[in-house]
Ligand SMILES: NC(=O)c1ccc[n+]([C@@H]2O[C@H](COP(=O)([O-])OP(=O)(O)OC[C@H]3O[C@@H](n4cnc5c(N)ncnc54)[C@H](O)[C@@H]3O)[C@@H](O)[C@H]2O)c1
């Protein structure tokens with residue numbers, strides 16, 4: 001193959017490799033051996049991202065192996081296995097109903113089998129299940145494998161507060177980046193236009209273009225005409241915003257449920273954005289402030305989540321019904337997960353450990369309302385009082 005012929009011109013206008021918008025095409029070297037991709041997870045977002053990835057793997061056979069495996073936590077749906085339904089009817093009837101999935105997406109209930117010979121792993125499960133999944137994968141994933149985490153949350157433990165991408169790297173010994181953005185799954189699945197951010201550091205053992213994953217490969221894997229991707233380096237920045245906006249959204253749900261309207265919701269988002277940036281500066285100084293303002297994973301995700309995400313819905317129902325968070329999550333989400341409920345506890349535990357609770361009054365107030373029944377109506381005072389203490 002000639003040097004010119006082994007480069008692919010990927011759709012112009014959509015594959016601008018950096019932050020700069022450009023209409024010129026980007027050439028991508030055909031892979032020496034097409035990358036095999038597996039998506040771990042098949043919930044609302046897991047299935048949506050698997051659809052995106054499968055469409056691109058089918059579209060670029062010179063770069064990706066066409067078949068994409070999706071690991072499914074097996075469930076019985078009215079006497080049928082969920083994997084069988086997905087593989088025959090090409091729909092995830094429980095977590096992403098009424099969306100047709102590509103026929104090159106194969107649901108697999110066997111985690112270890114699903115990662116056999118894989119080159120790129122896309123993690124996409126509610127983050128409370130990550131330690132168990134990583135535990136099962138240990139010893140079954142080669143160190144040449146590269147990963148992207150679409151999860152939103154943190155791991156808080158003996159090592160302090162950790163990004164989930166760093167946790168995956170530590171547990172499995174593989175390079176891991178992140179994908180995060182203003183991405184309500186059903187809108188992306190319906191192919192309504194949205195943007196997202198992928199962040200990835202090229203590792204020291206990078207094997208070269210065409211042999212290893214780089215920013216162009218990641219753009220080709222995730223970019224669709226309806227899903228515009230920017231690829232950057234700031235894994236910490238996009239992960240912090242993705243995790244913490246879920247906590248802010250719970251605060252918005254409380255004030256909405258109380259009937260306080262848009263002004264109150266905007267006030268919560270203003271305070272929340274400040275706390276998100278402060279959290280990044282204090283605990284992940286490598287994160288870049290411009291990521292919060294310029295990337296889809298930053299303020300845009302905060303806005304969409306606080307407008308229409310699952311966390312805001314759960315908190316709104318808590319306020320209107322008086323039921324606790326877990327009842328509301330169960331009642332509203334049919335097995336899906338509102339990640340802010342877990343993240344606010346993780347954040348509280350971490351802030352207590354390092355004596356910084358008072359620097360984050362909104363995060364603390366959300367935690368106290370959910371876990372200790374503090375009255376939602378006191379939210380403005382809780383934020384203000386703690387603010388004054390902090391000064
Ligand atoms: N849904 C969205 O709009 C959206 C958008 C962007 C990011 N995210 C993030 O993506 C991640 C995945 O979210 P999701 O929406 O795909 O999940 P989800 O909330 O739909 O959760 C359901 C999934 O959890 C699985 N599950 C249940 N019990 C399990 C167990 N014991 N072990 C393993 N898996 C189990 C189910 O099989 C199902 O696949 C989360 O971190 C979320 O914050 C979600």
Ligand SMILES: O=P(O)(O)OC[C@H](O)CO
Pocket residue numbers: 152181182183184185246249301304305308309310311312337338339
């Ligand atoms: O539905 P939520 O609250 O989990 O938010 C969904 C996405 O994270 C929005 O980007």
